[in-house]
Amino acid sequence: MSLYRDTGVVLRVQKLGEADRIITLITRNHGKVRAVAKGVRRTTSRLGARVEPFAHVDVQFYTGRTLDVITQVQTIDAFGAGIVGDYQRYTSACAVLETADRMSAEEGEPVLRLYLLVGGALRALADGTRDPSLVLDAFLLRALAFAGWSPALSECARCGDPGPHRAFSIQAGGSVCPRCKPPGSASPTHEVLTLMAALADGTWAVAERATDAARREASGLVAALLQWHLERQLRSLPLVERRRP
Amino acid sequence: MYEGPVQDLIDELGRLPGVGPKSAQRIAFHLLGAEPADVTRLQEALQKVKEGVVFCDVCGNVSEESTCRICRDARRDPSAVCVVEEPKDVLAIERTREFKGRYHVLGGALDPLSGIGPEQLRIRQLLSRIGSQEITEVILAMDPNTEGEATATYLVRMLRDFPGLTVTRLASGLPMGGDLEFADELTLGRALSGRRTV
Ligand SMILES: [Zn+2]
Ligand SMILES: [Zn+2]
Numbered sequence: 001m002s003l004y005r006d007t008g009v010v011l012r013v014q015k016l017g018e019a020d021r022i023i024t025l026i027t028r029n030h031g032k033v034r035a036v037a038k039g040v041r042r043t044t045s046r047l048g049a050r051v052e053p054f055a056h057v058d059v060q061f062y063t064g065r066t067l068d069v070i071t072q073v074q075t076i077d078a079f080g081a082g083i084v085g086d087y088q089r090y091t092s093a094c095a096v097l098e099t100a101d102r103m104s105a106e107e108g109e110p111v112l113r114l115y116l117l118v119g120g121a122l123r124a125l126a127d128g129t130r131d132p133s134l135v136l137d138a139f140l141l142r143a144l145a146f147a148g149w150s151p152a153l154s155e156c157a158r159c160g161d162p163g164p165h166r167a168f169s170i171q172a173g174g175s176v177c178p179r180c181k182p183p184g185s186a187s188p189t190h191e192v193l194t195l196m197a198a199l200a201d202g203t204w205a206v207a208e209r210a211t212d213a214a215r216r217e218a219s220g221l222v223a224a225l226l227q228w229h230l231e232r233q234l235r236s237l238p239l240v241e242r243r244r245p
Numbered sequence: 246m247y248e249g250p251v252q253d254l255i256d257e258l259g260r261l262p263g264v265g266p267k268s269a270q271r272i273a274f275h276l277l278g279a280e281p282a283d284v285t286r287l288q289e290a291l292q293k294v295k296e297g298v299v300f301c302d303v304c305g306n307v308s309e310e311s312t313c314r315i316c317r318d319a320r321r322d323p324s325a326v327c328v329v330e331e332p333k334d335v336l337a338i339e340r341t342r343e344f345k346g347r348y349h350v351l352g353g354a355l356d357p358l359s360g361i362g363p364e365q366l367r368i369r370q371l372l373s374r375i376g377s378q379e380i381t382e383v384i385l386a387m388d389p390n391t392e393g394e395a396t397a398t399y400l401v402r403m404l405r406d407f408p409g410l411t412v413t414r415l416a417s418g419l420p421m422g423g424d425l426e427f428a429d430e431l432t433l434g435r436a437l438s439g440r441r442t443v
Contacts, residue, residue, distance in 0.1 A: 015262060017265070042423055051422065053358070080394075
């Protein structure tokens with residue numbers, strides 16, 4: 001039996017048999033790991049509360065024949081506590097987890113950068129000091145960059161002609177010049193592209209000055225870019241509560 | 246891979262919750278060797294559950310008639326409604342004998358990762374029930390896990406604006422991360438009697 005230890009964020013939990021769960025984690029050093037947590041659904045389990053979604057944990061695993069098994073868990077950050085008490089934060093955080101799960105398709109492939117992005121986004125959502133919708137869009141833009149799908153926000157995505165340009169094409173990969181512009185391109189305002197650039201590089205002072213209209217439009221473009229690249233629809237993204245009613 | 250019907254059976258069994266590929270294989274071969282009468286009984290039970298069981302028009306619990314036994318029972322307190330995720334949670338709470346009111350079964354918890362939002366649950370029915378009946382107290386009895394907590398959060402917000410309505414949550418004592426159905430009666434009973442206003 002071989003043991004290993006890593007830190008990770010719980011992305012997903014699935015029921016297994018009577019009382020076990022399969023826990024999917026994005027880890028610092030071992031990429032995405034799917035492992036069994038035994039007996040955690042019994043309300044007497046000490047392990048259970050520690051391997052819930054959003055938890056940032058220090059885990060010991062042993063290598064099993066099909067799935068690894070979780071033997072010990074210590075909580076590093078209980079992000080869930082600051083997230084589940086607010087429905088907007090909860091739905092945004094779910095979209096963070098699902099995106100991370102989808103972008104780390106191969107188990108074991110290192111995804112350190114994505115792991116750090118997930119931790120940062122959940123920390124910001126749990127703290128609650130920033131608009132959850134902005135936190136989510138910043139995460140999604142950076143996750144797109146991690147996957148090599150950064151949208152062009154100033155230069156033309158096709159010919160590289162320095163912008164700014166009026167047209168924006170999801171299929172072309174961002175801003176497009178009048179010559180390269182495919183039919184059906186969007187035409188976001190300059191403020192929307194400025195907001196997206198600020199979110200991508202973490203210039204919060206600029207991002208937080210954006211109007212509600214610009215935030216809404218940027219969210220729409222980011223969601224469309226993500227869907228385009230991931231091909232299959234994210235389940236959680238349409239359920240994200242964007243503005244507090 | 247096995248041939249034709251055997252593999253079909255293994256595949257179907259494997260889609261059931263909690264049944265892995267190995268268990269599916271084991272059950273399939275058990276059925277293959279079972280007495281024809283036993284298989285027929287199982288077949289009939291499966292058929293009946295799809296044809297004979299309906300969901301209560303009022304509370305959403307499984308029922309044999311259009312209104313369930315608890316909703317029909319005049320001795321139950323109509324002013325208190327306990328909101329749960331699944332029909333099995335109604336059974337768990339009934340076993341405690343702590344609760345004399347009625348139920349509302351949501352049909353699950355808010356779980357965006359599985360594509361389940363407010364529209365996929367019986368939340369609208371809960372709100373119209375509260376708006377039109379003499380309900381003065383709602384007890385939120387979700388599973389003590391992340392999806393359950395988030396569901397309670399959402400419901401608290403939706404229920405805040407009903408005048409004169411008391412909204413309570415099951416008291417802690419139920420550890421996070423578990424399923425309500427695994428709580429022992431003592432713990433669950435204590436959690437019910439110690440519920441608090443939120
Ligand atoms: Zn161009
Ligand atoms: Zn009923």
